[in-house]
Amino acid sequence: EPEVTQTPSHQVTQMGQEVILRCVPISNHLYFYWYRQILGQKVEFLVSFYNNEISEKSEIFDDQFSVERPDGSNFTLKIRSTKLEDSAMYFCASSEGEPIRNTIYFGEGSWLTVV
Amino acid sequence: AQTVTQSQPEMSVQEAETVTLSCTYDTSESDYYLFWYKQPPSRQMILVIRQEAYKQQNATENRFSVNFQKAAKSFSLKISDSQLGDAAMYFCAYGADSNYQLIWGAGTKLIIKP
Numbered sequence: 041e042p043e044v045t046q047t048p049s050h051q052v053t054q055m056g057q058e059v060i061l062r063c064v065p066i067s068n069h070l071y072f073y074w075y076r077q078i079l080g081q082k083v084e085f086l087v088s089f090y091n092n093e094i095s096e097k098s099e100i101f102d103d104q105f106s107v108e109r110p111d112g113s114n115f116t117l118k119i120r121s122t123k124l125e126d127s128a129m130y131f132c133a134s135s136e137g138e139p140i141r142n143t144i145y146f147g148e149g150s151w152l153t154v155v
Numbered sequence: 156a157q158t159v160t161q162s163q164p165e166m167s168v169q170e171a172e173t174v175t176l177s178c179t180y181d182t183s184e185s186d187y188y189l190f191w192y193k194q195p196p197s198r199q200m201i202l203v204i205r206q207e208a209y210k211q212q213n214a215t216e217n218r219f220s221v222n223f224q225k226a227a228k229s230f231s232l233k234i235s236d237s238q239l240g241d242a243a244m245y246f247c248a249y250g251a252d253s254n255y256q257l258i259w260g261a262g263t264k265l266i267i268k269p
Contacts (some may be wrong), residue, residue, distance in 0.1 A: 073255070083246065085256035096255040131200060140188045140250030144257065146200035 042066040044147035048145050052153045053122055061117045061150045063132030072115045073133040073144065074107065076100070083131070088139070089115065122154045157182045159249050161260035168237045175222075176232045176263045178247030186252035189204050189223065189230045194262070195243040203245070206230065234265075242267045 045064045053059050065072050074086040087097040088092045089107050104120045115134075119126055135142040158181045168174035180189070191203040206214045206223050213221050218238075223230045234241055247260040 071255075075257075078158065080202075082261050083248075083257075083259040088255040098256065129198070133200075137256050140252060143202055143205065145202070146192075148197060148199040 042145075044132055044134055044145050046130075046147040048148050048150055049148065050151045050153070052155060054128070055124060055154055056121050059126075061119075061130050061132070061152070063115045063117070063147060064113050065115055065132070065134030066086060066136075066141045066145055067113070069134035069136050069145075071095075071137070071139060071142075072134045073135075073139075074117045075131040075133065075146075076128040076148075077131070078125075078128040086117070086130075097144055102108075119152075122152075124154050127152060129153045157184070157249055157251065157258045159247055159258050159260040161247050161263050163263045164176065164261070166267055167263045167266040168234075170237055170239060172237055173233060173235045174237055174249075174265065176234075176245050176265065177235070178232070178252075178260055180228050180230065180231045180247070180249045180258075182228070182249065182251065184251040184253065188250045188252070189221075190248040191219070191232045192246045192248060193243045194246065195240075200246070202215070204232065219256070237267050239267050239269060241265060 047062045064081045073088045077083045085122045087101045106118045131149045133144045135144045160179045187208045189206045192200045204216045218235045220233045244262045246262045248257040250257045
């Protein structure tokens with residue numbers, strides 16, 4: 041069964057460093073998302089991406105965050121200058137068609153630890 | 156604002172028994188969807204079951220079924236014949252047809268006792 045894959049599974053970075061989290065969505069999917077889950081808290085929506093542009097973003101997704109689809113298969117989340125509070129599990133997801141009516145499939149997550 | 160509440164941080168059930176996980180939500184939207192996702196130790200979020208709000212019939216997927224009470228804004232998950240592989244965090248999520256994001260509950264940790 042096709043899967044959303046994410047790399048790295050775990051990354052430790054120093055505060056102030058730039059981090060890029062990578063995702064390969066399911067191949068025929070057109071909508072892409074990032075969510076995050078801070079330890080002990082709810083899963084939170086960050087951003088959705090369609091047709092090479094951001095379609096919706098949350099208040100969390102401020103100027104330190106950016107997303108990109110650099111080629112036909114990868115979808116990346118960049119955090120420019122990491123803060124301690126960015127430590128979280130970051131989930132990439134994709135859907136074949138418009139959310140929410142189309143099922144959103146999630147990857148296994150990338151655990152980011154900022155020290 | 157839309158919210159999702161899961162009031163049970165942890166539930167345990169004997170293998171082969173039935174367990175029900177609770178979820179309530181708040182919304183003023185008329186067109187929306189509700190979901191249960193499972194997160195096993197492997198961390199991947201796996202869709203268990205989904206319910207369209209306009210459908211009166213409760214969704215069923217094999218051993219998993221929901222009790223959708225639209226007026227009460229309640230969406231519980233029933234797992235029948237619990238198996239050891241069902242042990243996981245279970246998240247209830249809501250999505251309005253008018254936007255792109257899922258709103259999540261805090262999760263319920265399900266423990267299966269052999």
